[in-house]
Amino acid sequence: MENQPKLNSSKEVIAWLAERFPQCFSAEGEARPLKIGIFQDLVDRVQGEMSLSKTQLRSALRLYTSSWRYLYGVKAGAIRVDLDGNPCGELDEQHVEHARKQLEEAKARVQAQREKQQAKRREAGEEEGARRPRKPAARKAAAAGEEVRKPRSNNKPPRPAAERKPAEAKPRKPVTDTAALAVGQNIKVKAGKSAMDATVLEITKDGVRVELASGLAMIVRAEHLQF
Template sequence: METTNKLKDINEVLEFLYQEFPQCFKQKEGIQPLKVGIFKDIAERIEGSEKVSKTQVRQALRKYTSNWRYLEAVTKSEFRIDLDGNQGEKVEQEHIDHAQKALEESRAKMAKRKKQQRPRQDSDAKSFKKKPAHAAKNSPAAAKPAKAAAPKRSGKVEPLPAGEVKVNNKVKVKLGQALVNAVITEVNKDDVHVELVTGMQVKTKADSLYII
């Protein structure tokens, strides 16, 4: 019995998109913001494909649109493109602001990880040698209370009614402490898939959706 050559690795799925839609998906140079709703277009084009599933495409899109090069393209490009590379809708300022914020947060996390990876044993040892135990205990730094967490902002947002959890409805989705505009692309029992303004695909729950 003949077996299908199903792709498994997410990078292989991305390679599939590069080959199938070369005017749209780029590896490095020429990256442009994707049309809002492009997942639906891809799903229609690959209908019946034995190589990739819609779930894999969604995962690949999430990786592609969270890449620094893509986020930079959103902040610098005037228009989005469709699967054939045709110019589409204009990139709205809201989308630019969101991409810029995501880019800054991603770079900050990367810098923090690198800082945490640096060995600190030597510096700690030198610090203990310079300061006697009683001095360290009574130092202002030791007595200084922990910095209080910044108060959370409270805004008036209304949860999305259950009857409005429908494909193509525009909503706000909660990501961490932020509310981001998105479009519902799929509803699968308790899981709701949305497409953010940057083009990123995210799986969430209905209780994380709010009226736009």
């Protein structure tokens, strides 16, 4: 007896009882309803075996009879059994009803726990999303299924407007030969430091007749024209 392994948990005790009394206890599947007063029968039969105490046996029986598979077996028409599997009478209606209520309450507790865990996961997801909001451009691109490209940064701060140089206009080429012009061509007419848009109407030996954007037509010498 001294070399017998010690059973530490109620599950281990139940597994041992299923091996010791296979016609009464089961380790899996639907369980058979137990005889009323079977605890005392157990104490008498297993006294000294596996160094089991009454407290261990009582805890194991409580766990066994509160399991879903046992409560499923407590139903109308089922027969109670003793340690050897002998029938010990049919279940009373009140016992069947009590088992049904216990099963419903157990299922409700599990469902409530699942809903609570799901709510926590949803809250955690919302908080995570709130901490990392997506930029409007990124949301728009994501909705359209487009790839979001981040602008490159040269790590240089923008220069103040006062320090920015105005864009320099490209220099225009003066017209040196009227043969290079064509009727209908867009051209510039130089007037002082500025230049006006014009369209070539006619090329003559005295100059080039053009029409300004204002509708005014005039003859201009080649040196006053620019491409």
